[in-house]
Amino acid sequence: xxxxxxxxxxxMALLPPVAALLMRLxxxxxxxEILDAERLAALRHEGRGVILSFWHEQLFLMILxxxxxxxxxxxxxxxxxxxxxxxxTHFGMGSVRGSSRRGGRAAFRELVQLGKEPLDLIITPDGPxxxxxxxxxxxxxxxxxxxxxxxxxxxxxxxxxRFGSWxxxxxxxPFGRGVxxxxxxxxxxxxxxxxxxxxxxxxxxxxxxxxxxxxxxxxGLRAL
Numbered sequence: 327x328x329x330x331x332x333x334x335x336x337x338m339a340l341l342p343p344v345a346a347l348l349m350r351l352x353x354x355x356x357x358x359e360i361l362d363a364e365r366l367a368a369l370r371h372e373g374r375g376v377i378l379s380f381w382h383e384q385l386f387l388m389i390l391x392x393x394x395x396x397x398x399x400x401x402x403x404x405x406x407x408x409x410x411x412x413x414x415t416h417f418g419m420g421s422v423r424g425s426s427r428r429g430g431r432a433a434f435r436e437l438v439q440l441g442k443e444p445l446d447l448i449i450t451p452d453g454p455x456x457x458x459x460x461x462x463x464x465x466x467x468x469x470x471x472x473x474x475x476x477x478x479x480x481x482x483x484x485x486x487x488r489f490g491s492w493x494x495x496x497x498x499x500p501f502g503r504g505v506x507x508x509x510x511x512x513x514x515x516x517x518x519x520x521x522x523x524x525x526x527x528x529x530x531x532x533x534x535x536x537x538x539x540x541x542x543x544x545x546g547l548r549a550l
Contacts, residue, residue, distance in 0.1 A: 338408065338409065338412065341409055341412075341413075342409060342412035342413040342415070342416060343416060345409070345413045346413050346416035346417065349386065349387060349389070349390065349413075350390070351500075352387065352498055352499070352500055353387055353390045353504075355500035355501055356483065356485075356498065356500060356501065356502050356503065356504045357502075357503045357504070358390075358391070358503070358504040358505070358506065359504075359505055359506070359541075360391055360393065360505075360506040360507070360508075361505060361506065361507040361508065361537065361538065361541060362507060362508045362509070362537075363393045363508055365477065365508045365509075365510070365511060366393060366394060366477065366508060367393075369475065369477075369511060370394070370395070374474070374475070375441065375443075375444060375445060375446055375447070375474055376446055376447070376474055376475055376476070376477045376511065377446070377447045377448075377449060377465065377468060377469055377472070377474050377475070377476045377477065378392075378397070378446055378447070378448045378449070378477055378478075378479050379449055379450075379451055379465060379476050379477070379478055379479065379527065379531060380450060380478065380479040380480055380481070380531075381450060381451075381452055381458075381459055381480070381493070381531070382450040382452050382453035382454065382456075382458075382493045382495070383458070383488075383493040383494055383495050383496050384480060384481045384482075384496060385410075385450065385495070386495070386496065386497055386498065387481055387483075387498055387504070388479065388481055388506075389414060389417045389419060390417075391479070391481055391506030392419075392448075392479075394445075394446050395444060395445055395446070396418060396419065396420075396445050396446070397419060397420075397445045397446030397447060397448045398419075398420045398421060398422050398437070398440050398445060398446075398447060398448065399411075399414060399419060399420070399421045399422070399448040399449075400421070400422050400424070400425075400433060400437065400447070400448065400449045400450070400453075400464075401414075401421045401422070401423055401454075402423070402424070402425040402427075402428070402453065402454035403423045403424055403425065403428045403429045403433075404425075404428070404454065406454075407423060407425075407454065411423065419448075422436050422437055422440070424436075425453070425454050425455075426462065426464070427455070430464070434464060434467070434468070437468055437472075438468065438471055438472060441468070441471075441472030441473075441474055442472075447468065447472075447474065449464070449465050449468070451464070451465045451527075452493065453493075455492060456492040456493060457492070458492060458493050458494065461524050461527060461528055463520065463524070465527065466514075466520050466523055466524050466527070467520075469512075469513070469514050469523070469527075470514045470520075470523070473514075475511035475512060475513045476511070476512045476513075476527050476530075477508055477509060477510075477511050477512075478508070478509030478510070478512075478527075478530050478531040478533075478534040478535075479506070479507070479508055479509070479534070480506070480507050480509075480531070480534050480535045480538050481504060481505070481506050481507075481538070482504065482505050482507075482535065482538045482539055482542055482549040482550075483496070483498045483499075483502050483503070483504040483505075483542075483549065483550060484502040484503045484504070484542060484545075484547040484548065484549065484550065485498065485499040485500075485501065485502030485503075485550065486498040486499050486502065486550050487499065487550075488550065496550065502547075503542060503545060503547055505538040505539075505541045505542050506538070507534050507535070507537050507538035507541070508534070509530050509531065509533060509534030509537070510530050510533070510534070512526050512527050512530045
């Protein structure tokens with residue numbers, strides 16, 4: 327057995343439960359609220375599933391703001407993606423593995439099939455490698471084919487650190503205030519051009535984040 331392979335398997339086994347514990351601890355040590363979760367409740371009352379969309383940089387605590395029956399998160403097939411997927415299992419969340427660079431077509435087909443089931447599809451539309459805050463076409467096609475609305479989701483916080491990665495990944499610190507927000511459901515209109523639909527999704531995501539930032543600022547705090 328190669329030493330490197332043994333160490334890698336050990337890290338893959340150890341890091342996900344540690345990461346899940348850290349996420350729960352940081353969330354517990356922050357004062358967090360959720361805005362407009364009733365938007366999802368109303369759609370589910372109609373028997374409809376959704377596509378949740380948030381930026382890759384906000385990934386760390388997002389699962390703890392999720393309110394729903396469960397879902398599948400689109401995650402890259404990379405080693406980092408494997409760590410994320412294993413961490414999410416500690417929150418009862420499954421994953422679909424693939425990206426535009428590796429396994430993307432198979433992942434898209436799986437998401438389309440999952441769109442027929444009573445669970446949410448969850449996507450970071452600028453992941454896994456950017457450009458930052460630029461929507462890729464996958465979320466547009468998925469909404470068009472499945473008929474599901476895209477619901478923006480976001481998380482902002484008053485304390486934390488931004489890394490120098492492509493997405494400026496945000497790591498929240500304890501003892502801050504955080505705001506999760508759900509935005510307006512955006513549905514594909516028959517005959518609508520993809521660019522127009524993509525623009526409406528982007529506008530809704532920006533408006534939803536602005537709403538969360540405004541709530542944080544109402545407490546005299548600044549979003550990082």
